Amino acid sequence: MPHAGKTIPVAFLLGVGVLSSPAGHAQSQAPKQAPVQNWSFKGPLGHFDLAAVQRGYAVFAGVCASCHGLTQVHFSDLAATGLTSAEIAALAETWQVPDGLDGEGRLKHRKANPDDALPPPYPTPQAARAANRGAVPPDLSRITQVYPGGADRVFALLTGYGGQALSTATGGAGGFANPYAIGHRTAMPPPLRDGAVVYADGTQATAELEARDVTTFLAWVSNPHADSKRRLGVGVALYLCFLATLLVILKRRIWSHVRK
Structure with a gap:
């Protein structure tokens, strides 16, 4: 799953709305309710499909990483997706991370190692704005937890484009039509094909x-320990059921000789 170069613009998942009239119009410009999806990781007995997680990393590295960061994730964390140590080391080497300044004060880079965090695509917010028409693409480390609508809305946003860019000729803010973005407009072009x-x-x-x-x-990135927590929860529930059953049996045996 190699890391592609920064040649594909990617979505800014937090769309910026255009509110040009009072409350009634503002309400009409609220993001559309995302359709509910059947995710394997939903519910108390859910689990992450690790094959899908690995494929999702390929999409992030090949498309999303050109504009978005995952700065709270280290390469070694990907071991929980089923990758071996050798695979993680090889994957890390496809990335470049900052490595101080050279003698002329310019930023140096080196190949990443498993202990490094995934590097951000831009050195400063100002550089991000300059490259993205004034918008700063958000870090995606916790996006499905902090983004209203969670995974359902992220998926709806990625697949919900109207197909045409919005014109700025009449004084509009431009961008791309998407009913799941704030104001039904987002600064990102459709990222996937x-x-x-x-x-x-x-x-x-x-x-x-x-x-x-x-x-x-x-x-998975937003909650990488969800599966282990669910397994622990199921184990605790089964233990408590066993303990309750044992206590009922013990109570009946102790009090069986007592006449009512």
Whole structure:
């Protein structure tokens, strides 16, 4: 799953709305309710599909990482997705991370190692604004937890484009039409297309599958210990049920000789 160069612009998941009239119009410009999706990781007995998580990383690295960061994630954290130490080391080496300044005061870079965090795509917010028409693409480390609507809305936003850019000729703010963005407009162009990445497992990469996989990956990144917590919760529940049953049996045995 190599890291592609910064050649594909990616969505700014927090769309910026244009509110030009009073409360009634503002309400009409509220993001559309995202359709509920059947995610494997939903519910107390849910679990992450690690194959989808790995494919989602490929989409992030090949598309999203050109504008968005995952600065709260270290390469070594990806071991929980099923990758081996050798695979993680090889994956880290495809990234460049800052490594101080050279003798002339310019920023140096080196190949990443497993202990490094995934590097941000821009050195400063000012550089991000300059490259993205004034918008700063958000860090995606906790996007499905802090973004209203969670994974459902992230997926809806990625797949919900109207297909036409909004004109600025009449004084509008421009951007791209998307009913799931604030103001039904987002600064990001449609980021995904069929075959945007090549999956290592041979799965055919359609735009919808890419959106579903990268949303699954971002949900895992936002809560990487969810599966272990659910397993612990199920174990505790089973233990308490066993203990309650044992106590009932013990109570009946102790009090069985007492006449009512």
